[in-house]
Amino acid sequence: MDRVVVITGATGGVGRATARAFAECGDRVALLARGEAGLAAAAEDVRQAGGTPLPIPVDVADAAQVEEAATAVETAFGPIDVWVNDAFTSVFAPADEISADEYRRVTEVTYLGYVHGTLAALKRMKPRNRGTIVQVGSALAHRGIPLQAAYCASKHAVKGFTEALRCELMHDHSGVHVTMVHLPAVNTPQFDWLLSRLPRPAQPVPPIYQPEVAARAIVHAAAHPRRREYWVGGSTVGTIVGEKLAGGLLDRYLARTGYDAQQVDRTPPRSGPNLWEAADRQLDHGAHGAFDDKAKPRSRQWWLNSHRNALVAGAAATTALLLRRRAHRKGDNGDDPAT
Secondary structure, three states, X not given: OOOEEEEEOOOOHHHHHHHHHHHHOOOEEEEEXXXXXXXXXXXXXXXXHOOEEEEEEOOOOOHHHHHHHHHHHHHHHOOOOEEEXXXXXXXXXXXXXXXXXXXXXXXXXXXXXXXXXXXXXXXXXXXXXXXXXXXXXXXHXXXXXXXXXXXXXXXXXXXXXXXXXXXHXXXXXXXXXXXXXXXXXXXXXXXXXXXXXXXXXXXXXXXXXXXXXXXXXXXXXXXXXXXXXXEOXXXXXXXXXXHHXXXXXXXXXXXXXXXXHOEOOOOOOOOOOOXXXXXXXXXXXXXXXXXXXXXXXXXXXXXXXXXXXXXXXXXXXXXXXXXXXXXXXXXXXXXXXXX
């Protein structure tokens, strides 16, 4: 397609897999992240997949750095077509064991990082009246869970920010589109990177999906941005719908199960926490985490979701064909099909 795509948090997990997925479309992909080793490896991934990379060291918590990166992208590649916000950090701990500085840092990266990226994209897209912003969200943007207060709060904030922005763009009849992709638990290296005060190593809440499932959804959303939200994985659908219908029951269920579900007996991670410093500054960690043996490579829910228009059209055509055949059979039997 030869689009100009910017991805924040592009060196690991979902961001890394998404960079490869856009590269497979022949796009030019700007990679924004902090870790030099991760950036170099992600750039090589993009090249091997058929895209053109532009690695840029950036801390998305710094609005000036994000603005400078956007300028560098357009200088090298031309107008930005798609901006994907994905960078995040977090802390695994009970809410009262997370310090004020840690809450601030998580918010600066996971929420304000999205704001900074979105503002940089809008500054360039709105005058041209075209462009797409994809916010990588989570089921936890709709439903908070124990031990992830800082992350859940930031994802809720991203959702509110995006909803407000969408209304403003619609009011202005803008050709710029913004959409969200809400993800399930994903097998990424971040569970080895995040600061944790849990007694056992952290894990994503099962069922766990491979990052390529998320990447396919993000690329699809970028090509079809008029839809306000995409939900990926049956667990995401269940979480969001369950919160709408029975939030109190979910409170009790998560109080009973949420602690154990986010911990597992495995080898403790070797990487230091990436809250303040990049975990891939000297060593690349790739897209996958430590849960390949548990992670699902596909989501039937997402396949049905992304093909729903074709499925509806096919069902309508099949119904029409069956009705015609039924009418013909009645006519062959001497009945009047019109009665």
